Amino acid sequence: MAVGSFKIPGDIVFGEGSFEHLANLEGKKAIIVTGGSSMKRFGFLEKAEEILKKGGFEVKIFEGVEENPSVETVIAGKEAMLEFEPDWIIALGGGSPLDAAKIMWTFYEYPEMTFDELLNAPAFPKLRNKARLACIPSTSGTASEITAFSVITDTANHIKYPLASPEIVADVAIIDPIIPAKMPKHITANTGMDVLAHATEALVSSAASDYTDALAIHAIKLVFANLKTAYEEPDNIYARERMHNASAMAGMAFTSASLGLVHSLAHKVGGEFGITHGLANAILMPYIVQFNRKASNKVDLIEKELGIEDYPKAIKELNLSLNIPLSLKEVTDFGLNNEAKWNEVIDRMSANAYADPCTLTNPRESNPEIVKMIYNHAYNGEDILD
Ligand SMILES: [Fe+2]
16 A cells, blocks of 8 residues: 555543543633534533633634535634634534534634635645634534544535545544433434444545554444444443444544445435435445445455354344334435436436545445446345345
8 A cells, every 4th residue: 555644633532521621621712613402402512611611711602503514604603713713613513513613713714715715725724823623523423523524515506515634633522422322313323324334434445554444343343232222222321432432433444544335325315315324324335335345355354353244234134223224215204215206316316426536445446337236226125246
């Protein structure tokens, strides 16, 4: 392999009670960036404010970051930061507020820069002249607290822009299992399967390394040992903590090794039908592992490590235990059971999925026709045998 690099947050503070680490940050002013209402409803927003104040911070709150955060929200966050002049940005919530905070921070540091200029910049601008970033995730899934990625949506033109730079890796990630313990069951299931997809795809990726392999394998083991328990027993803090750590470890793996066809196909079926990201990954994954195993002996490695005979079958069994169907057409929401619509969009969706950047690091070569074949097998729940 060519020269590789591996970038993760400088400080990863984990375990029950790690939320309190906020009081140890060194600074004077902190802005908390958060989403809709759940962090407030469960008291975590108030608690973050209280801990920061205990640490001597003046605190401002920017709330209401929506799912799929927009350019407008990012600009509103920048304005709030320019007015308050924080030296710490505290992102609290799911992937959306964390992603948004990374780019609000970028524009707070470079207020004259436009979104278009950022997209077209030859290199991502250097941050940390005004502030640093701490991320506290409320779901065990996207791992935005770890990764160098942010997805911002141009809502007017329905375009999602993935931004990537080591500059937007958080300075501090706080992985406290108390926070995701409030996730509803179906979100626990979907986000947990997203973690499994991150770890599986990072492991088989053509950009994998010894460093990412170690993290990915352990994350897979943690998911198989704990996701079902976290789903069935929401208050089981042991299982919640293992899943929260698995999410962060899978994040460390895929931020360097990237992903593969599971994510390419999930992104585009999500774009066409609006199916939840983790749910799409969960259903697609067994079929793509079947397809990839001809090109990667890493699937054998997973089977050896887990002590099982058939990894795709094990993923399907895990799906069933989480009440996730085995085929896309069995998903009753999002219009996926409308076969006529499926047939209408399949060619476009396959071409777009093939063009997704995640396809580049999939271990087995494909083309739009192959992607279509995979989509149709996953739609009908038919195994891919060669
Ligand atoms: Fe994902």
